[in-house]
Every structure is written in C-alpha cells, then in structure tokens.
Amino acid sequence: MIYEVKIGERLRQISVTASGDAWLVQVDGGPTQRVEGGRRGAAEWLLWIGGAKRVLGLHLDKDRFSAQVRGHAVRGEVQDPRSKALELGAGAGQGQVRTPMPGAVVRIPVSVGQAVHKGQVLIVVEAMKMENEFKSPIDGVVSEIKVQAGTPVEANALLLVVE
Numbered sequence: 584m585i586y587e588v589k590i591g592e593r594l595r596q597i598s599v600t601a602s603g604d605a606w607l608v609q610v611d612g613g614p615t616q617r618v619e620g621g622r623r624g625a626a627e628w629l630l631w632i633g634g635a636k637r638v639l640g641l642h643l644d645k646d647r648f649s650a651q652v653r654g655h656a657v658r659g660e661v662q663d664p665r666s667k668a669l670e671l672g673a674g675a676g677q678g679q680v681r682t683p684m685p686g687a688v689v690r691i692p693v694s695v696g697q698a699v700h701k702g703q704v705l706i707v708v709e710a711m712k713m714e715n716e717f718k719s720p721i722d723g724v725v726s727e728i729k730v731q732a733g734t735p736v737e738a739n740a741l742l743l744v745v746e
Contacts, residue, residue, distance in 0.1 A: 590659035678745045680717050685738050686710030688730050697725050699745060706730075706742050719745050 588595045598609040605619040620630035620637075628639040640651035650657045689707040693699060699719045706717045727744040730736055 587662040588659055589662070590657060678721055678723060680705055680720070680742045680745070682708050682710070682715075682717070682736050682740050682742055683738060684710045684715075685736060686715070687735050688732050688742070689714055690732050691728060691730070691743075693725050693728075693743075695725050695728055699723060699725060705745070708736060708742070717742060721745055 584600070585596055585598045588597055595611055597611075598607075600607045602617070605617050607615050608618050609615045616633055618630055618632050620628060623629045623638075626640055626642050628641060630637045630639060637652075642649045646660050646662060648659055648661060686708040687710075689709050691706050693703075693705050699705065700722050701719055703719045704716045705719050705725070708715050708717065723745040725743060726746040729741050729743060736742065
C-alpha cells in the first residue's frame with residue numbers, strides 16, 4: 584500500500600508491504616528497508632530498522648498523527664490514496680458511481696427503480712483482496728446498473744447511476 588505523508592510542507596510517498604512478520608518500507612522510491620517489531624503499549628511501538636532498535640511514540644487521530652522519534656516531536660497527516668479514491672469514486676455528488684481501481688463486482692444490493700438515500704451501499708467491488716463498498720452520493724432513484732455481480736471491472740468504470 585502506498586501512503587502519502589505530509590509533514591510540514593513536505594509530501595512523501597511511503598510504500599508499505601507486509602512480508603511475513605515484518606514490513607518492507609520504501610520512502611520516495613528510495614531503498615527498501617525491512618522493519619520488524621510491534622506495539623508495546625497504547626501509543627508506543629518497538630521497531631527494528633536495519634538492525635537498530637527504535638522506540639516510537641505514536642498517536643493517531645483519523646488522518647493526523649503526532650509522534651516522538653529520538654526525542655523529536657513530529658506532526659503530520661497521512662493520506663491513504665485507496666480511501667481517497669473511494670471517496671472520489673462515488674461520483675462527487677453527480678449520481679454516477681465509478682470504481683477508481685480495477686476489481687470484480689461482488690454484490691449489488693439495489694435494483695433499477697429503487698429509491699436510495701445518500702450514504703446507502705449500492706455496490707460492492709473486490710479490489711486488492713479487499714471488499715470496497717460504494718455508497719450513493721445523493722438521495723434519488725437507481726436509474727441504471729451497468730454491471731453484474733461476478734463480472735470484472737476496469738478502473739474508472741461506470742458501475743451505476745442514481746438520479
């Protein structure tokens with residue numbers, strides 16, 4: 584998973600991949616580092632990075648974080664591009680529901696002609712081994728369903744329309 588982390592005015596891209604009992608971490612396309620360890624308390628982590636032991640104090644509040652690293656306070660924001668894409672995938676209030684990533688339609692719990700309310704789950708697409716719920720961007724009626732359960736979809740595919 585690639586995250587965008589903003590600390591001050593600097594935006595970094597951090598790639599994190601699970602690898603057995605560790606993570607493989609890459610910052611801004613640089614060298615990959617193996618990070619091992621785990622949570623020691625409610626807000627404390629003990630990590631081994633490149634063989635060196637690090638204690639990290641970490642507090643998360645939605646997409647904001649504050650950390651203590653080697654006695655220095657660091658504050659910033661983490662943006663999960665997947666979540667961001669899912670928010671944008673709902674058609675931004677236009678009534679069109681699109682998937683921002685390729686995947687497979689798992690289920691469609693609505694039908695054409697059905698009245699729906701904003702935030703109601705309209706369709707579920709599996710992508711990257713996770714089920715992603717797409718919700719109605721507006722109150723309205725489902726006017727078109729462009730896909731069927733079990734079918735693959737490409738990125739930016741129109742899934743359904745609410746009017």
